[in-house]
Amino acid sequence: MILKRLVLENFRQYYGVNSIHFAYGAEKNVTVIHGENGSGKTALLTALIWGFYGRELKLPNPDFIFNNKAVNKCSDNHTDLKAEVQIQFEHNGYSYELQRRLEAKYDYDQKSLTFPKNKVSNQKVELTKTNLNNKQTTKVRDISYEINRILPYKLHTFFFFDGERMDHLGKKEAYSEIRDSIKRMMGLELFDNSIDHLNKTIVKLRDEVSKNVEGELSQKYSRVNELEKAKSAKKEKLYELEAEVSAAKKELSSVEDALRDGAETRKYQINREKLLESISSTKQAFDKKMKELGFLLSRSGSLAFSSLAIKRFERIAQKDRSEEIEKLIHPDLIPSLLSREECICGHRIDEEAQRYLTATQQEVMELSETKNEVDQLLFQLSGWDVSRDNFYREIRRHLMERESMREKIRVYEEELREIEEHMKSNARNIEDSKQLIERESSIQKAIIETEAKIEHLKEALSEFKKEEEQLQKELGKLSKAEERQHKFQIALASANKIKETLTGLLKLRESQVRTELEEKIKTTYAKLLRKDYTISLTDHYELLVTDSQGKHVGLSQGESQITSLAFIGAIVDLTREYQVKEKGHALDEELKLGNIYPLVMDSPFGALDADHRSRVATNLPLLSEQVVVIVSTSQWRGEVESATQQRIGSAYRLVNHINDTSGERTEILEVY
CATH class of the missing domain: 1.10.287 (Helix Hairpins)
Structure with a gap:
């Protein structure tokens, strides 16, 4: 979006009709508006916000919209009065003309102007758009939707902002605002909205399946x-x-x-930090020891209950062997006798004796096999006694080490409490x-x-x-x-698959955007800030600033403003790059994820020293197609004027007439 022209009529300090033409482009892209304090600089910024969104004014006396001098004149002349803001701007091949006004009617019975009670619902708004190619003009019906599609209200503070709130982006409460803003400006919200829509569709499909x-x-x-x-x-x-x-x-x-x-507290704090480190490392070791103990119990805990079972098996085995021991003979004896056909006593073995010996040989083989199996099992079980003893020793060792660590933690914590008491006492x-x-x-x-x-x-x-x-x-x-259920299930499966694909694309895209944005912020920050600080953007969209040793630093008001400016300037520059060319992603060109955004700044230099004023004034115009600077005359003179001189496309001065007997008014004079 590029601002072309702003027209004010009887709005706040601005009596009659006053207008500003904004500079834009690659070279002369800076518009400077300067004036003394109280001349209406903030009201000028507010006029843009009110013109676009029609919300209540964030100014002293927010209900006071009509110009005092105009009120007095219309009251004297018995005529109606209107306060109006007109904004001309371009966006994605269209030229827009926006008009928003409030009207006060003269009541002849009361002999005074009747002002609208509700300053929001009584507004009259018109918006037309003209195609820059075929010059066809249409009247926009859903004005709020069209404006929020171009520049959502939640994003307006990033592009129409004042110096007093520029440092808010480094605060905790701004993290979600930063995250949502990045998603909107980088096209990530498209994925979020699609996934949300799919979630709703999936729920409906599940409900339909449930009905059938x-x-x-x-x-x-x-x-x-x-x-x-x-x-x-x-x-x-x-x-x-x-x-x-x-x-x-x-x-x-x-x-x-x-x-x-x-x-x-210095001497105590150093010892205290060592104690905290010792407590932390000991607790980690304690947790590790508990995991080792749990693993040991899960792996070998059954050994604790094996003693009784082993003893019972030994008694059964001994009993079985004692009953059968007299029948056990060497398994090779009978085959030897049968081959010689002669008994060990010397008598010949007849056929009947041979049949008896053959049957006995089979019984001997079965008993021998059983005996070997029992002996082997007893041998294996005998090793369980050794394993069980080792298990108990390991358990006792782990428990002793655990108690030792517990005692260490207790001692450390007592020492820590003593140090903290000393610190409080000394302080x-x-x-x-x-x-x-x-x-x-x-x-x-x-x-x-x-x-x-x-x-x-x-x-x-x-x-x-x-x-x-x-x-x-x-x-x-x-x-x-049923067939109906089957169709719904197919649709449900497809919706789930699409959701998985979009979620994967979102993660990939978000990671890419965060990486590119962080690099852009670092580059911008290095140009704006004099100190050798490093800025980074975390996964939670926190802006973290660290010194050369990697320690978090507390920022002054001016440094906080520069941090916020670096973020805003970087994101504007990156969206501009997305708009002019495909930026590493196949979807960029088709989805038109990039955009052009203006930077309109009210008093951005108040908390900055001379060097930082010069740095900001020199580098911000390089990041956007359009920069509007609203400053006091004292802030403008010197470094800012010198740094932006080559970039200025238009300049205006606000002249406040406070001695006018019919009411205060501010006049916008073009000086360049």
């Missing part, structure tokens, strides 16, 4: 829908908790740095240090509690996943009773 079947199948589909809702809620909660932990750890790091730097007369110590303890407790909640949520999600997988297997096995 009885009993078990219907119940299982209902349960799958319940799981989907529960998973979605827990995933959102998990994301929020992970962001809370990350923010808390950042704050904890800052508090620890402050304690380490404090003269009263008793220094309120800041005392508050830091108490705050640190509070943050640590909150982190522990939140991490426990995170683990609980992850376990619940894991259980949901197992149950869902099992349900899907069971559903696949159930027969399809």
Whole structure:
């Protein structure tokens, strides 16, 4: 979107008709508007926001929309009054003209103007669009939809922003705003919306399937829908908790740095950090030892109950052998006698004796085999006694080591409490240090509690996943009773497959966008900030700033503003690249994911020193096709004017007439 022209009529300080033509393009793309404090700079920014969205004004006296001088004049002349904002802009091959106005009618009975009570519902809005190729003009019916399609209301603070809130992007509460904004601007919301739509379709299809079947199948589909809702809620909660932990750890790091730097707490804090590290490592070793103990019990725990069974088997084996021992002879004896046909006593063996000996030989072989098996089993069981003794020794060793670690943790924690008491005692007369110590303890407790909640949520999600997988297997096995049900199941399977594909594409695309955006932010940040800080964008869309040692740093107001500007400038530059060419993804050109966005800034230099003013003023015009700078005259003179001189396409000065007897008014004068 490119802003072309803004026309104000009797809006706030602006009496009569005032207009601004905005510069844009590759070279002369900067519009400068400067004036003294109170001349209507913020009202000018607000006029753009009100013109596009018609929301309540975020200004002092938000109901005061009509210009005072115009009110007085119309009251004197007994005429009606209107306050109007007109915006001309271009977007994706169309030229738009937007008009939004409020009207006050003169009441001849009351002899005064009657102002609309509801400043939102009484607005009159018109929007026309003209195709730049064929010049065909149409009147837009759903104006709100069209405006939000071009520049969603939730994104307007990124492009129409004032210096007083530019530092908000580095704060915890802005993470979700940043995430949603990136998704919208980078085309990722298209995938999100498609997946959401598919989820709704899948739920409807499951309901339809449930209506056409009885009993078990219907119940299982209902349960799958319940799981989907529960998973979605827990995933959102998990994301929020992970962001809370990350923010808390950042704050904890800052508090620890402050304690380490404090003269009263430095010596204690260093020892305290060593103790905390020792406690953490010992607890990790303790957890590892518990896992080893659990593994040992699951692998060899049965040995503890084997003693009685082995003794009973030995008694049975001894009894069986004692009853049969007299029958056991060497298995080779009888075959030898039969081959010689002569007994060991010297008598000849007749046919009847041979038959008896052959039957006896078979019995001997069976008894011999049984004896060998019993002996072998007894030999194996005898090894269980050794294994059981080793098992008990290992258990005792693990338990002793566990208790030793538990005792270490107890001692460390006692020492830690003593140090913390010393810190509080030494800092008793220094309120800041005392508050830091108490705050640190509070943050640590909150982190522990939140991490426990995170683990609980992850376990619940894991259980949901197992149950869902099992349900899907069971559903696949159930027969399809009717043709209608069969068709719905085919549609349901297709919808699930498409959802899986889109989810995979979203992950791939989001990873690509986050990587490219982070590189763009780093490059922009290095140009805007004088210090050698590094900025990164986490998986949760946090903007993290670290020093050369990799430590988190606390930013001044000016540095926070620069951080926000780097983010906004980088994302505007990246969307512009997507708009002019395909950016590494086959879908970019077809889906038209890129876009052109303006940067309209009110007082962006107030908290910056001279060097940073020059850096920002020099580099921001390189990131967008259109930059509008609204500044006080004092901020404009000097570094900003010098840095942007070659880029200025148009310039205006706001002149405030406060001595006008008929009411205050501001005039917009073109100076370039």
